[in-house]
Amino acid sequence: xxxxxxxxxxxxxxxxxxxxxxxxxxxxxxxxxxxxxxxxxxxxxxxxxxxxxxxxxxxxxxxxxxxxxxxxxxxxxxxxxxxxxxxxxxxxxxxxxxxxxxxxxxxxxxxxxxxxxxxxxxxxxxxxxxxxxxxxxxxxxxxxxxxxxxxxxxxxxxxxxxxxxxxxxxxxxxxxxxxxxxxxxxxxxxxxxxxxxxxxxxxxxxxxxxxxxxxxxxxxxxxxxxxxxxxxxxxxxxxxxxxxxxxxxxxxxxxxxxxxxxxxxxxxxxxxxxxxxxxxxxxxxxxxxxxxxxxxxxxxxxxxxxxxxxxxxxxxxxxxxxxxxxxxxxxxxxxxxxxxxxxxxxxxxxxxxxxxxxxxxxxxxxxxxxxxxxxxxxxxxxxxxxxxxxxxxxxxxxxxxxxxxxxxxxxxxxxxxxxxxxxxxxxxxxxxxxxxxxxxxxxxxxxxxxxxxxxxxxxxxxxxxxxxxxxxxxxxxxxxxxxxxxxxxxxxxxxxxxxxxxxxxxxxxxxxxxxxxxxxxxxxxxxxxxxxxxxxxxxxxxxxxxxxxxxxxxxxxxxxxxxxxxxxxx
Numbered sequence: 001x002x003x004x005x006x007x008x009x010x011x012x013x014x015x016x017x018x019x020x021x022x023x024x025x026x027x028x029x030x031x032x033x034x035x036x037x038x039x040x041x042x043x044x045x046x047x048x049x050x051x052x053x054x055x056x057x058x059x060x061x062x063x064x065x066x067x068x069x070x071x072x073x074x075x076x077x078x079x080x081x082x083x084x085x086x087x088x089x090x091x092x093x094x095x096x097x098x099x100x101x102x103x104x105x106x107x108x109x110x111x112x113x114x115x116x117x118x119x120x121x122x123x124x125x126x127x128x129x130x131x132x133x134x135x136x137x138x139x140x141x142x143x144x145x146x147x148x149x150x151x152x153x154x155x156x157x158x159x160x161x162x163x164x165x166x167x168x169x170x171x172x173x174x175x176x177x178x179x180x181x182x183x184x185x186x187x188x189x190x191x192x193x194x195x196x197x198x199x200x201x202x203x204x205x206x207x208x209x210x211x212x213x214x215x216x217x218x219x220x221x222x223x224x225x226x227x228x229x230x231x232x233x234x235x236x237x238x239x240x241x242x243x244x245x246x247x248x249x250x251x252x253x254x255x256x257x258x259x260x261x262x263x264x265x266x267x268x269x270x271x272x273x274x275x276x277x278x279x280x281x282x283x284x285x286x287x288x289x290x291x292x293x294x295x296x297x298x299x300x301x302x303x304x305x306x307x308x309x310x311x312x313x314x315x316x317x318x319x320x321x322x323x324x325x326x327x328x329x330x331x332x333x334x335x336x337x338x339x340x341x342x343x344x345x346x347x348x349x350x351x352x353x354x355x356x357x358x359x360x361x362x363x364x365x366x367x368x369x370x371x372x373x374x375x376x377x378x379x380x381x382x383x384x385x386x387x388x389x390x391x392x393x394x395x396x397x398x399x400x401x402x403x404x405x406x407x408x409x410x411x412x413x414x415x416x417x418x419x420x421x422x423x424x425x426x427x428x429x430x431x432x433x434x435x436x437x438x439x440x441x442x443x444x445x446x447x448x449x450x451x452x453x454x455x456x457x458x459x460x461x462x463x464x465x466x467x468x469x470x471x472x473x474x475x476x477x478x479x480x481x482x483x484x485x486x487x488x489x490x491x492x493x494x495x496x497x498x499x500x501x502x503x504x505x506x507x508x509x510x511x512x513x514x515x516x517x518x519x520x521x522x523x524x525x526x527x528x529x530x531x532x533x534x535x536x537x538x539x540x541x542x543x544x545x546x547x548x549x550x551x552x553x554x555x556x557x558x559x560x561x562x563x564x565x566x567x568x569x570x
Contacts (some may be wrong), residue, residue, distance in 0.1 A: 026165040037117030039126045042133035042141035049123050049146050050139075052153050055116025057160065059420050060494050061403065062104045064461040066302055067314065070105065070497035075509045076321045077400065077492070078289050078538040079393040082315040090510060090540035091498075098320040107552045110166060116173055117169075120154040125174045148205025152220040152228065159232050162191050163498055164549045166566060173545055182562050185551075191270050192236050199229045209264065209502040215290070217279075223264060224285035227423035230256035234431045238502035239440065250439035257432035259282070265425040267456045272355035274424070275493075276405050276417045284423035299418075303404040305358070306393055308365060315403055317357055319515035319531050324487055324518055325353035330459045330468010344530050345517070352457035356491050358399035360384075360519045360527060365406060371519040384521070396516030402492045426453055426489055434482050442478035450485055457489070506542035514538050545569060 026112045038044045054437050061069045063085035073089035087093070089105065103127035124147065161168045169183035170191060186194075202225040209221050220228075233256045235241060268274070268282045278288060304310025323333060328348045331338035346359050358364065360371040370384025371394060387393050391442045391454060409414045431450040437446045447469065454467040461467055469481060483503070487496060500506050516538075518530040545568025 028227045039129045045130040046139040046141040052116055060358045063444055071492045074497040076496050077317045078395055080316045080395045082166050082537050092546050106549050110552050113161050116157045120150040121174050123150050144205050148202045151198040152202040152225050155195045160193055166548045184562050188241055199225050206238050226259050229283045230431050235502055239504050240502045247439050254432055254435035254439050257428050260428045271457055275419050282425045287420040289418045302350050305386040305399055312392040313394050315400045316394045317398040317400055318396055319517055326350045352488055356402050358401045372519040374521040397519050430486050437478045441475045442473050453489055501547050504547055510540045511542035
């Protein structure tokens with residue numbers, strides 16, 4: 001853990017020059033100041049505290065800048081060009097890439113979180129030294145709110161570490177740059193206890209959503225801290241971290257989610273634009289992402305079909321994920337009474353399919369998506385505008401609508417929001433349903449949460465008003481229903497990969513054939529659809545050790561035996 005000394009050195013440099021990035025909250029910093037000058041000035045102290053927001057995760061597509069995401073590591077999608085930062089995850093080749101800048105979910109996250117923790121520890125240690133702010137000071141320094149934010153952000157940083165690595169070193173104070181820091185790993189339970197203690201303080205220091213003005217939008221509120229607490233407890237109760245199935249842990253998670261179910265938040269009426277609105281009754285904490293150059297690069301270089309002006313079209317949902325979408329009546333496509341027609345596989349599917357997936361012949365931006373191949377009179381193979389296996393086009397014959405709203409075009413000056421959601425109310429309902437089912441079984445309150453989500457989605461109510469859910473489910477059946485609902489409702493929102501890890505179901509979801517759809521355009525203009533197993537390039541592997549990431553090798557080597565590696569990664 002000697003690497004923490006590097007973060008102290010960076011922090012020292014930041015204090016001396018005080019030139020923070022214009023990033024999360026866009027406050028302009030001052031010029032060269034000493035540490036004492038910074039914390040003697042409420043305005044400068046406020047700017048220093050805001051630096052902590054530069055050390056949080058802020059986007060879904062973050063591997064190798066904007067060329068990969070956890071959805072592609074999971075069973076949700078594949079990378080159309082087999083991006084190395086993705087395949088190193090879903091093939092368990094972590095040590096081959098874990099030290100490079102492209103491997104954003106292992107070493108970069110380790111570095112980012114501990115750098116943020118250094119800022120938060122410093123601000124908390126110096127909080128008492130900041131004098132009261134004179135009237136009309138800009139930016140405003142509210143010591144109560146700042147303490148709440150620092151404790152929330154520190155708790156969030158440690159949670160991001162534990163959900164990837166398990167137990168990690170606990171850095172709880174400011175160290176001198178010359179101190180010999182070589183800390184062992186605390187256990188998962190010890191770090192979780194520390195996280196919860198920080199959250200408990202944050203809840204008492206942060207305001208309610210109504211207390212925050214537009215200029216403060218994006219900062220954590222009391223509700224955000226409560227949502228983080230519910231998620232932390234859900235992970236702590238999950239099979240990976242609760243091998244004995246202790247029901248008390250599940251009850252604690254259910255109780256934590258219940259706190260948010262008090263009418264402060266609600267499901268917005270529409271699902272299809274859940275990432276694309278500036279505000280929503282469903283949002284608990286988000287980062288608004290507008291049409292910045294990076295967002296433009298992400299869409300054009302990663303999400304968009306080349307037939308629509310994109311460069312590569314790398315974000316390709318799998319047939320595995322597509323097959324999880326039920327019919328409009330709420331029945332699985334494998335149910336012979338569902339009405340599913342394999343010759344017309346995209347007809348009468350549940351509405352979230354059309355909100356999340358771009359498929360062949362979909363009306364799109366004034367034309368139709370062309371992901372077919374065909375033969376001309378001479379027997380030559382021709383390809384539609386949106387599919388070409390000889391170039392880097394879609395590998396599965398699908399694109400991700402959630403990452404490419406139809407309004408966004410490369411020409412014509414269109415713009416769109418593509419927000420990063422930290423917490424939204426639908427997740428809270430799903431967290432409650434999962435925890436309550438594990439704690440006491442599938443009671444009426446568990447059904448109620450799934451029904452609310454499926455009703456908002458537009459699934460048909462059915463004769464029994466269960467929106468396709470089976471009456472009288474067993475606990476096992478309800479567990480499967482909840483996991484299915486999570487996979488669809490939270491698709492591509494940075495949950496599925498970590499859900500697979502905490503549920504320990506990689507063997508059933510990752511180590512299975514990844515599939516796509518072959519689409520052939522017939523001479524009469526109709527299409528023949530044939531599910532296919534993708535080439536070996538797009539297949540994934542899974543072993544039990546992949547339920548957690550390895551501690552970065554450099555950290556282990558530098559610790560001289562103090563920092564122990566995760567089992568299987570030695």
